[in-house]
Amino acid sequence: MGALLPDKVFPHALWQQAYAEFWEWSVQAASFRYQVEKPPFPNAVTLPEKHFPIQLCRAPIEHFFAEITKLIEISELEKGIDYIIEATYGEGNYPFQEEKKSLFRALRQEETSHENLTRTHGPMKITSMEAVNYYCITESFFDTIIVDKAGRRPLSPFLRLLPAPGSQRPYPGPCRAFRLGFLHASNHGERPRIPASAFGE
Secondary structure, three states: OHHHOOOEEEOOHHHHHHHHHHHHHHHHHHHHHOOOOOOOOOOOOOEOHHHOOHHHHHHHHHHHHHHHHOOOOHHHHHHHHHHHHHHHHOOOOOOOHHHHHHHHHHHHHHHOOHHHHOOOOOOOOOOOOHHHOOHHHHHHHHHHOEEEOOOOOOEEEOOOOOOOOOOOOOOOOOOHHHHHHHHHHHHOOOOOOOOHHHHOO
16 A cells, blocks of 8 residues: 555646636626625645545545635636536546536536625525535545556646556546656646646547
């Protein structure tokens, strides 16, 4: 098992990229429009594997997701979640697809209620339990974590390894373009800029 453990853990890296690409501008605009304090993205940290508290890393993301859900358009929210899902699981492999559909269906119903369509300030009002059922987010978080293995240095979902050299087995996680893009950014202190080719080898 020791060989499987990562040397560094980036629990929020993929979420931070989704925030930068899909949510940040919308959050800022909505905060101004509805006179709501802009929720900050959770502090992104790099963790050694021996100090890797799953729940402590997941809770800030769940809280942040709940906050921006009540601010930005649901269509923009879903774009970021789809980005995370595709980068993590690939196309058509997401195991919580039905739960995701149920969540976003409920959120769209809340968004189009008379109270929310006519509001001029404050966050969106959410009244249904289905719209706050973040099961698909909670259960996906572990798979979205990026790790670094010293020596070979692949960046991959936690406890998933790259195929052996020369293997033709497909890799079930962020593809090579994503891993290399993030690795380059982390080594140079830059914000990751993941190319479109990150969604296909």
